[in-house]
Amino acid sequence: MMTSLFDQFASPYSLGIPLIAIAIVLPWVMYPTSSPRWLNDRLVTIQGWAVNRSTNQLMLPLNLKGHKWSLLLASLMIFLITINMLGLLPYTFTPTTQLSLNMGIAVPLWLATVIMGMRNQPTIALGHLLPEGTPIPLIPVLIIIETISLFIRPLALGVRLTANLTAGHLLIQLIATAVYILLPILPAVAILTATMLFLLTLLEVAVAMIQAYVFVLLLSLYLQENV
Template sequence: MVTSLFDQFASPALLGIPLIAVAIFLPWTMFPNPAPRWMTNRLITVQMWLTSRFTNQLMLPLSVRGHKWALLLTSLMLYLITINMLGLLPYTFTPTTQLSMNMGFAFPLWLATVIIGMRDQPTMSLGHLLPEGTPIPLIPALIIIETISLFIRPLALGVRLTANLTAGHLLIQLLATAVYVLLPLMPTVAILTATVFFLLTLLEIAVALIQAYVFVLLLSLYLQENI
């Protein structure tokens, strides 16, 4: 039973070929492309408005130099949202439940923010490791703690996204199995469980959106410290 629960997090395969590449590249085909006409349709208008609002909100605390990251962070946000939402559909695979993929997003982007800080303003970037006014006896221990917290940031980004999506998918499968088993035995309890299942599905939709936003927001905060 435990094996069947976690089978949903294994990459599906067709003729022995893993289909995780399809799950990774498919979301890009879901976005509507701008039409070659002066007037756009409602879907593209809403998409452009939401993207513009998110980008403005994300770039608000950043300086002008950080605005170069607008396209990258906005694209990453839309990509993560699409993958997370598609993973809630039946018979689909969610690549963001894999820690390796989330670390592949988190580590290079975090490292880029650190390199930018060390290149442009090394004094200020290193100053985050030792707050002003620290007592002299605490300086060595505080530098070690702040260094560890700096290097643990990409791991925290990847684990946060993976853990939230994995836990939600497990709860959904457990409740769906309970409804299927209880329906012929105790219909009333099955209906109540189905109600909880429906509310949990709505919660998972919110989690899929929020976790993508939190992932990108934390990256923007790391960038803000280094520019």
């Protein structure tokens, strides 16, 4: 029995093995792979079309140097969408509700974009810290502000993903508990609440996909400034 609504976000263990590792690795096995035949089946075709369209949208603002990141960003988006969606199933665990996992993804990728910019175009990368035409008295203040905003980027990436998924799961838990309590007392109200729960679940499915896309899209925008 849960003693707190936040117990659902605790990383589960079985026989001393953290199940978060299985939750991260297992989704990759579920995707169909292409066969050596000339024509693939419908599922593989739809999957390839969706990946190609989303990757084209991500790579559209980038130049040719940034296209080297297309495989990494597309794989990251598929990974996030999959574990976000599977986390909405009953008796499952959503790894992306853990801030440590999201920060572990956001910080290295953000740092890679910064290092790439400092290596390939250091003048332009440092120029982002000071807008052109800034008055001389404001230069130290603006440099400090822009530096802080630069280092806040990975924190914003991780916290945004964690907060949106955590809030959605908490709302689903609260409304589901209300339905369970109201059903024997006020069946009509319980049915209306269950309808709200169904609509909220559909909204959470959309949020799970949108937040994964936004996470990767922001990374591509950070990459755009450094290539």
